[in-house]
Amino acid sequence: MNGYLALGIAVISEICGTTMLKMSNGxxxxxxxxxxxxxxxxxxxxxxxxxxxxxxxxxYAIWSGVGTALTALIGVLVWGDAFSLMTFCGIAFIIGGVVLLNASNQSEKDTAPSI
Structure with a gap:
């Protein structure tokens, strides 16, 4: 199975689990x-x-970052959580961090010597 596909399923399942956690009422x-x-x-x-x-x-950066960002959006859209400029910036920084980690990982692969 493709690693990114498995990771996507993991993210979606984690978001569903977290949403259900709210609905479980403790x-x-x-x-x-x-x-x-x-x-x-x-x-x-x-x-x-x-x-x-x-x-x-x-x-882990993708799983936690995307999961956190999407869960925050679900909180705003479904549960009426507050949304402000700070919330937007926080989500943008999370996504930006994931992108930077991915880019960093790619550049390390491109410059690593082949054995």
Missing amino acids: FTVLAPSVAVILGFGIAFYFFSISLRTLPLSLA
Whole structure:
């Protein structure tokens, strides 16, 4: 399986699990509580699959960064969380950091000597 595909599934599953965490109301509502466990279980499984081909630093930056940014947007759109210039800047910095890590990883691959 492609590492980026597995990572994408991990991100989506983590976002679903986190959203269900909010809906579980402190694990007092059964269906969302079960969905939390499934979502995070699937996320960790596919994240581990992605690590077969992707570097840990890159994969974790994408997983946590994209997951955090999308979860913040879901919080604003679905749960009515506050959205301000600071929120926008925070999300932009997260995405920018992921892009920089990815670019850094690519440049290291391009300049590394072949064995």
